[in-house]
Amino acid sequence: MSKVTMAKSHLIGLVGDEDTCTAFLLGGIGELNNAREPNFLVVKKDTTIGEIESSLRKLLARKDIGILLINQHIANDVRHIIDGHTAAIPAVLEIPSKEHPYDSSKDSILRRAKGMFSVDEMR
Amino acid sequence: MGSGDKINVFPSRMILSVMKVRLKGAQKGHSLLKKKSDALTMKFRQTLKKIIDNKLVMGDVMKAVYFSLAEAAYSAGDITQTVIQNADKAQNKIKFQRDNVAGVQLTNFTMHTEGSDNYQLTGLGKGGQTVSRCKDTAQKALKLLVELASLQTAFITLDEAIKITNRRVNGIEYVIIPRFENTIAYVIEELDERDREEFYRLKKIQDKKKIIRAKQKKLADALTKKEADKAMSVDQPARSILEQQHDPDIMF
Numbered sequence: 001m002s003k004v005t006m007a008k009s010h011l012i013g014l015v016g017d018e019d020t021c022t023a024f025l026l027g028g029i030g031e032l033n034n035a036r037e038p039n040f041l042v043v044k045k046d047t048t049i050g051e052i053e054s055s056l057r058k059l060l061a062r063k064d065i066g067i068l069l070i071n072q073h074i075a076n077d078v079r080h081i082i083d084g085h086t087a088a089i090p091a092v093l094e095i096p097s098k099e100h101p102y103d104s105s106k107d108s109i110l111r112r113a114k115g116m117f118s119v120d121e122m123r
Numbered sequence: 124m125g126s127g128d129k130i131n132v133f134p135s136r137m138i139l140s141v142m143k144v145r146l147k148g149a150q151k152g153h154s155l156l157k158k159k160s161d162a163l164t165m166k167f168r169q170t171l172k173k174i175i176d177n178k179l180v181m182g183d184v185m186k187a188v189y190f191s192l193a194e195a196a197y198s199a200g201d202i203t204q205t206v207i208q209n210a211d212k213a214q215n216k217i218k219f220q221r222d223n224v225a226g227v228q229l230t231n232f233t234m235h236t237e238g239s240d241n242y243q244l245t246g247l248g249k250g251g252q253t254v255s256r257c258k259d260t261a262q263k264a265l266k267l268l269v270e271l272a273s274l275q276t277a278f279i280t281l282d283e284a285i286k287i288t289n290r291r292v293n294g295i296e297y298v299i300i301p302r303f304e305n306t307i308a309y310v311i312e313e314l315d316e317r318d319r320e321e322f323y324r325l326k327k328i329q330d331k332k333k334i335i336r337a338k339q340k341k342l343a344d345a346l347t348k349k350e351a352d353k354a355m356s357v358d359q360p361a362r363s364i365l366e367q368q369h370d371p372d373i374m375f
Contacts, residue, residue: 042207
């Protein structure tokens with residue numbers, strides 16, 4: 001038996017490079033909350049890892065974000081935060097970027113499952 | 124006796140039956156939990172497979188998104204700044220539903236659209252078609268990503284639930300049930316020993332009684348003989364046997 005749908009809607013957050021952000025913001029997920037804080041972070045060449053970390057932590061702590069998209073190459077830089085995030089919500093989803101195609105061996109989620117069986121077995 | 128951990132109880136028959144009932148309960152609980160763990164593990168494996176498949180598809184979908192973005196950038200110019208500045212109200216949001224699978228609450232994300240499109244006017248100047256194509260591709264990609272996120276949350280929740288259930292199964296199997304079994308064995312041993320003690324005691328009493336009776340018989344025989352000799356010489360009325368025999372109280 002499933003429960004009633006939750007009345008609140010949640011946002012899709014995003015931490016990505018310029019192209020990723022442009023693409024998905026066009027898709028209509030960007031929002032500024034009451035404090036004019038965006039639910040996304042555009043990572044440019046000069047964005048420091050510290051900035052990425054603090055933005056990421058803030059986004060993960062926000063209760064109104066259900067899914068957080070993050071480019072895989074950025075995720076590699078802040079791997080320790082992502083591995084430490086064990087709650088089910090927000091769900092952290094690693095997406096490839098234009099220059100860095102998808103690499104399943106670095107994905108946090110699949111690494112958690114490595115204990116059970118190897119990823120290649122499933123293909 | 125005293126092998127392993129046991130509950131400290133006073134050994135009695137009632138306690139024995141109570142313990143037996145509790146042991147049965149623990150065994151039933153153990154088999155039910157094991158079934159739950161197996162069901163969860165099966166669902167877990169299925170989810171994992173779906174995740175892996177979806178991630179591969181996602182790789183391709185993202186490539187399509189970047190491609191159409193490049194097209195849009197080519198014809199409409201650099202829209203990055205306009206897009207980022209105009210992000211105000213999200214059009215696509217997600218709702219979550221709770222599903223119950225084998226006793227575990229799983230969250231399911233569904234994307235839904237609300238409000239108007241912020242970017243209707245973007246690219247009207249030039250390359251409008253490519254921009255709206257990029258929009259569509261991005262939205263399709265979002266749908267897929269939302270599905271993927273649902274699978275991922277299910278994965279993590281199932282993982283936690285499986286760990287907890289397995290911990291309980293092992294706890295019952297290796298701690299609780301042996302404890303009950305040891306207690307029952309101890310109580311049975313104590314009861315048997317008590318029975319043996321009772322039996323031994325009764326035997327001892329019987330032996331003692333026998334010895335006493337034998338002694339009394341000897342005494343009585345000796346007395347009757349004396350009386351018989353006396354009666355031979357003097358005529359005396361018959362005596363009642365009851366007068367002579369007197370039962371000493373048996374005291375332990």
